[in-house]
Amino acid sequence: MTADHWQRLRDHAETLKPIGLRGLFSAENNRFERFSVSLDDLTLDLSKTLITEETLGLLFALADNCQLMARRAAMFQGAPINTTEDRAALHVALRNLSGAPMYLGGADVMPEVLTTLARMSAFSAAIRSGSLTGHRGARFTDVVNIGIGGSDLGPAMVTAALAPYADGPRLHFVSNVDGAHIADTLKPLDPATTLFIVASKTFTTTETMTNAATARRWIAGALGEEAVGSHFAAVSTALDKVAEFGIDKTRVFGFWDWVGGRYSVWSAIGLPVMIAIGAERFEAFLGGAHAMDLHFQQAPMARNLPVLLGLAGVWHRNVLGYGARAILPYDQRLARLPAYLQQLDMESNGKRVSRDGTAVTEATGPLVWGEPGTNGQHAFFQLLHQGTDVIPCEFIIAAEGHEPDLAHHHRQLVASCLAQSEALLRGRDLAEARRQLTAEGHPADVVEKLAPHKVFPGNRPSITLVHDKTTPYALGRLIALYEHRVFVEGTIWNINSFDQWGVELGKELACALLPLLAGQTPETGPGEPVHDSSTLGLARRLCRAMREESTTPET
Numbered sequence: 232m233t234a235d236h237w238q239r240l241r242d243h244a245e246t247l248k249p250i251g252l253r254g255l256f257s258a259e260n261n262r263f264e265r266f267s268v269s270l271d272d273l274t275l276d277l278s279k280t281l282i283t284e285e286t287l288g289l290l291f292a293l294a295d296n297c298q299l300m301a302r303r304a305a306m307f308q309g310a311p312i313n314t315t316e317d318r319a320a321l322h323v324a325l326r327n328l329s330g331a332p333m334y335l336g337g338a339d340v341m342p343e344v345l346t347t348l349a350r351m352s353a354f355s356a357a358i359r360s361g362s363l364t365g366h367r368g369a370r371f372t373d374v375v376n377i378g379i380g381g382s383d384l385g386p387a388m389v390t391a392a393l394a395p396y397a398d399g400p401r402l403h404f405v406s407n408v409d410g411a412h413i414a415d416t417l418k419p420l421d422p423a424t425t426l427f428i429v430a431s432k433t434f435t436t437t438e439t440m441t442n443a444a445t446a447r448r449w450i451a452g453a454l455g456e457e458a459v460g461s462h463f464a465a466v467s468t469a470l471d472k473v474a475e476f477g478i479d480k481t482r483v484f485g486f487w488d489w490v491g492g493r494y495s496v497w498s499a500i501g502l503p504v505m506i507a508i509g510a511e512r513f514e515a516f517l518g519g520a521h522a523m524d525l526h527f528q529q530a531p532m533a534r535n536l537p538v539l540l541g542l543a544g545v546w547h548r549n550v551l552g553y554g555a556r557a558i559l560p561y562d563q564r565l566a567r568l569p570a571y572l573q574q575l576d577m578e579s580n581g582k583r584v585s586r587d588g589t590a591v592t593e594a595t596g597p598l599v600w601g602e603p604g605t606n607g608q609h610a611f612f613q614l615l616h617q618g619t620d621v622i623p624c625e626f627i628i629a630a631e632g633h634e635p636d637l638a639h640h641h642r643q644l645v646a647s648c649l650a651q652s653e654a655l656l657r658g659r660d661l662a663e664a665r666r667q668l669t670a671e672g673h674p675a676d677v678v679e680k681l682a683p684h685k686v687f688p689g690n691r692p693s694i695t696l697v698h699d700k701t702t703p704y705a706l707g708r709l710i711a712l713y714e715h716r717v718f719v720e721g722t723i724w725n726i727n728s729f730d731q732w733g734v735e736l737g738k739e740l741a742c743a744l745l746p747l748l749a750g751q752t753p754e755t756g757p758g759e760p761v762h763d764s765s766t767l768g769l770a771r772r773l774c775r776a777m778r779e780e781s782t783t784p785e786t
C-alpha cells in the first residue's frame with residue numbers, strides 16, 4: 232500500500248526534525264561524500280537536505296511501490312503513457328544519435344528522426360554560410376523565431392545559455408501576442424536580411440498565428456508578396472496547416488505528436504539553436520541529453536541523479552510540506568532557465584487528478600520560480616533566509632566561466648553561490664547575533680534592539696548542481712536531468728505528466744470574449760449571463776478606453 236510508505240516517511244521525518252539539518256552535519260562530517268552523486272563532471276549534492284540513508288531507503292521503497300522502473304521502461308519503449316491524449320512520450324528518441332532502433336507501435340522512429348535532423352543541418356548550414364539568401368539575394372543576418380510555450384522557451388533559453396558558442400546570424404524570439412513584443416523586435420531589423428521561423432506544434436496557437444501574420448505583412452509590405460516564401464520557414468506537426476499559411480514544404484520541418492511541446496527543444500523546434508551554434512554543437516547538446524537518458528535507465532537508484540533529484544523533490548513537497556522550489560542558476564546566461572523549468576515542471580505536474588481521473592490524495596507539483604544569482608540575492612533572498620516559509624533552493628553553478636579574462640568575477644560568483652547555501656544551512660542564532668553586534672561596538676541597548684532582526688533560523692535545505700562548464704553537452708545533460716526528475720515525481724504522484732488540460736479553459740474564454748471587446752453584445756443563455764459581472768464590467772471598461780484610444784487622432 233502506497234499509504235503505508237507515506238506514513239513511514241512521515242514518521243521518519245518526525246525523528247529528523249528535532250535534529251535538524253545542522254544537527255545532521257554536526258553528527259556526521261562526511262555528508263558531502265555520502266549524499267553527493269556524480270555523472271562524469273556533473274555533481275548533484277543533496278547533503279544539505281534533511282535526509283539520511285534511512286530516508287533514501289524509504290524513498291526508494293516508495294518509488295518501487297509506485298512502479299518507477301516499469302513506468303520508466305514504458306516511456307523508453309514508446310508505450311502510450313500519455314493516456315488522456317493516447318500518445319507516447321518518446322522525446323528521448325530525438326537525442327538517440329546512435330540511431331539504435333526505438334519503437335513506437337512496432338515501427339522504428341529513428342529513420343524519420345535522423346532524416347529530419349539531416350534536413351535541419353543542411354538548412355541551418357545554408358543560412359549560416361549565406362548560400363540561402365533572402366528574396367533580394369542578401370545574406371540573413373537575423374532570424375526571428377515566432378512561437379510560444381514549448382515552441383519558444385526551449386530554443387530561447389538554450390540560445391541564450393550557449394551564446395559563447397554562437398557564430399551564426401543573430402537570434403530573436405517573439406512569443407507574446409502583445410504587439411509590443413513583435414514591434415520592438417522588428418524595429419531594428421531589415422526585412423531584406425530577416426528570416427522568420429514560425430514554430431508551433433499545432434499551428435493553431437492564437438499568439439503565434441497572430442504574430443506570424445504580422446511578420447508576413449511586414450515582409451510583404453517591404454519586399455512584396457512574392458518575397459514571403461524566401462523569408463519564412465516553419466516547424467510543426469501540422470503540415471497541412473503550414474501549407475495553408477503558404478510556407479513551401481522544403482522549408483517545413485516536422486516533428487511528431489509523441490513529442491510534447493515542453494519536451495521539444497531536441498526536435499526541429501531546436502532549429503534556431505542549430506542556426507546560432509551550428510549542427511555539430513547542436514548534436515553535442517543532444518549527446519549530453521542522451522548520456523543522461525542512458526544514466527537514468529542504467530544507474531541503480533542510489534546513484535541515479537534523476538531518481539535522487541525527483542525523490543528529494545517528493546520528500547520536500549509531500550513529507551516536509553514545502554510548497555515551492557527556487558531555481559537559482561549562478562550563470563547569467565541561464566537567466567531563462569527558471570522560466571523554462573516552470574513550464575517543464577508546472578505544466579507537467581500541476582495536476583489534481585490521478586491517471587485514472589480520481590482526485591489525488593497527495594500534493595503534486597510545487598510552485599517553481601527563480602532568477603539567476605547573484606541578482607536574486609539582492610532581491611528575494613531576504614525571504615529565503617528569514618521569511619516564514621521554507622523554500623528549498625536549487626543552486627546551479629559551473630566551475631569555469633566563458634570569460635577567462637574575468638576569472639575574478641567567476642570566483643566571486645562561485646563564492647556567492649556557496650555562501651548562500653551555507654548561510655541557509657548554518658543560520659545565526661540570537662547569541663551569535665548579540666556577539667557580533669557587541670564586537671562591532673554597539674551599546675547594549677542597540678544590541679538588544681537589533682539582535683532579533685539579525686537572527687537567521689538556518690536549517691533551510693538546498694540542493695546544488697555543479698558541472699565543469701556550461702557547454703552544449705553539459706546543458707543538454709542538465710535539461711534532460713530535469714525532464715527525468717519531473718517524470719520521477721509525476722510517477723510517484725501517479726499523474727499524467729504529459730498532458731496539459733489546465734491551459735484550455737482560459738483559451739476558450741478568451742475566444743468568447745473577443746466579440747465583446749469588438750463591441751458586440753454577448754449572447755446570453757436562458758436567464759444566465761454568459762460572463763460573470765466582474766469580467767463583463769472589466770471588459771466594458773477596457774472596451775470603452777480601447778475605442779477611445781483607437782479614435783483618438785494622432786498628434
Ligand SMILES: O=P(O)(O)OC[C@H]1O[C@](O)(CO)[C@@H](O)[C@@H]1O
Nearest residue numbers: 380381382431432433436492734
Ligand atoms: O507549439 P504550439 O502548438 O503552438 O503550442 C505552444 C504551447 O501551448 C501549450 O499548448 C499551452 O497552451 C503548450 O503546451 C505548448 O508548448
